[in-house]
Amino acid sequence: MSMSRRAFLAAIPAVTVAGCSGQAPLRVAVVWSGEELRRFLRVVDAYAARQRRPVSVYSAGDNISALLRGPAEDVIPDVAVIPRLGLLFDPVVRPRIRPRSGGHEQPEFWRRLVTPYDSEEELGAWFKIANKSLVWHRAGEQWSPASLTHWQPGPGSLAIGAADGWVLSDWFENVLLAYAPEVYTGLYPPAERGSQAWWGVARVTEALTLLATIWREAFTQEQGRRALTMQFHDSILDVFSYRTADVVAAPDFALPVIERYGGGDVARHFPFPGLDGGDAPLVVGGDVAVAMRGGGQDALDFVNWLTRPRASGERDALTDWVDEGGFLTPYSAPSHPLLRMPAQMLDKAESRHYDLSDRLIGRLEGGDGRGLWRVLTELFTDVTAGTVAPATAAAAAREKIVEAAAA
Template sequence: MMRRRTTLLASCTAIALAFGSTACGGDDDVSAGGGDKALSGQTVTVAGVWSGTEQKNFQKVLDAFTEKTGAKTRFVPTGDNVSTVVGSKIEGGDAPDVVMVPQVGVLQQFAKNGWLKPLSAKAQTAVDENFAPVWKNYGSVDGKLYGLYFKAAHKSTVWYSPDALAQAGVETPKTYDEMLKAGRTVSDSGLSAFAVAGQDGWTLTDWFENVYLSQAGAEKYDALAAHKLKWTDQSVVDALTTLGKLFKDKQLIAGGQKGALNTDFPGSVEKVFGPEPEAGMVYEGDFVAGVAKDQFGKKIGEDANFFPFPPVGSGDAPVVSGGDAAVVLKDGKNSEAGMALLEYLTTPEASAVWAGIGGYISPNKNLDLASYGDDVTRATAKSLVDAGNADAVRFDMSDQAPAAFGGTKGTGEWKILQDFLRDPSNPKATAAELEKAAAKAYGS
């Protein structure tokens, strides 16, 4: 408790910038829910993809903002098609004030459409103080800062049941080939190796990105992400071939390809950590921990743990990140109050609310690691923040793409990789389909 209080005091300057001198008491204490309630009577509408546990946890952050400022909040789930839903609301005269944008490409699209307000001077100052430059770069378009990365993700983590691996007599793997070998041993012991959330196309893009970054290297990853390298490049075919070996192995995937295509992300976590386990491992980001803990009562570090996504062949271990950026829409009815929410979200205080609950990593470098509830999350958060400070991570490739290619359900990369999961027999043809869809979305 003392360590957290020290952090909040140290970050008092940033909080004061965002909310004025009322954020910091004259006795050097930060009172719970302090603030002058200057926004009483206003309602901030926030739209985002979060549902279930994530929405519930974010609501606690919004409730803390309400207690501080007096502004009420209303969260509107968008589903995965954020761009389409927000565009429709703007056209219909019902624009939200704030949108939590899950893709860099969508943020760029919103900015180029003229929908966004640049961050206020107060918010920009706090971003400079509390965030590594990489996060500011991803939130900027043409030199203007529009997005505040409130929630980050470490997407190079493979989560497993320690009991399942122990019963199979396998250690956590150090290479991709070792991981598949360990998976087959787990399967021989009675469980499938992996629960794959093929119903959610975004999880398949994450699988591809980790394999590609490790196998092809950072230079080609950056080129492919910017579409300066075509998807028909042999490096893409090679990565798809590597991934296809996993997808077509019925011993490795719970329910086989059909079962994977009928499993969404929460369902994939349930298949490993639920009351009737079907698999020993599930690949996805650090947010797996939140679902395992909140929905299935697992103790992170004991009942659920992770190992880093292992290197493929002679490549390096990948470090892929993602994140959700808060932006303010010009057409929101309470956009000024929306900007006040962003100013609050820049503070370590706001991040600490969700950090203490779990299923969350903040890119805020001034958030005390003691705010996290377990050692596993603490270590994951430190790894990502350190990598961000060193500019040593690569942002989720599909999130950098135009939404039509990398961020829309039922089309583009999401659908093509779902088709590949269904039939991984022709990686070259899949690469050609990916290039066709990318060229259309990028306009090249």
């Protein structure tokens, strides 16, 4: 039996309703859970108290894409904070977004990302950004391979939460950007005819083969099977709590997990290695706040308030979040020493590239069990839990990607 859109929305737990007013609450959909969600609620509480406007926040998780595309517009939220940029340009979702007006000016690199090629209208504003090209290890230990081709992790040295497809796609994007930056750049924008043809070039297969080789060397079959059941947070614990692995490739927002379970000053990191003297890759991501048309001006006002730069000396729940780690913004430098360098890297316009899988729509769109994430999960399975040779598994993965891109 199919579920109605109203029933679908009702099944998503509303996390809180803040504020006190006779007005209907402003409905805000996010993808976070756990500590990130609790932090966000503290930020929203300040808005509700100041504006005397109730705000209902609910976590839609990966279902947020289905929610924004749904046929029943009465269940579409007033505001959405989304991690996948491609949703802004989805042919169903884009007409439902109220273009941004008023508010603050965004840095040019980030502004262009939320601006369609056929328009100068900004579709959203950046609430949170992320450096996705970091490799973490325990303090006091020496790590930093000279290049990707020299990175030969022994079995058990690498932790990967392969149950989360985005973890595997971050690996692929860093390797592809280091190995073939011209291919990475050519794959986007899809609005340009022929951009999908880049998936079929030999350099993609070569990058996938290099990636599969690193994975094969880092896991026994038993370790590979375990990694496939491990989520992102668990892979952090493997390095900093259980100490059963040595390094983990993870974005800056791994820091709160490290310090909660491993303690303070236990971690160090280095940039994801480049290729034989080439530039280190810099993959960036982030969460964009958008106002939906059904939310009216109130939704747009909330987006502009939420994403605004804080004045010098201003203190609130968001600046506390920035200072304590796990949150980067285009406007505020973090005070945590381990995040200063990752934040500074995000200012380098000449080398940063936005997360490729978060831009994709159609059959390659991310989501566990779907699109590029599924292809990479199957690649990881073949070369770690299975016995397929890296080159063979890489060629098969490339063919699946080409087929999906063509469709």
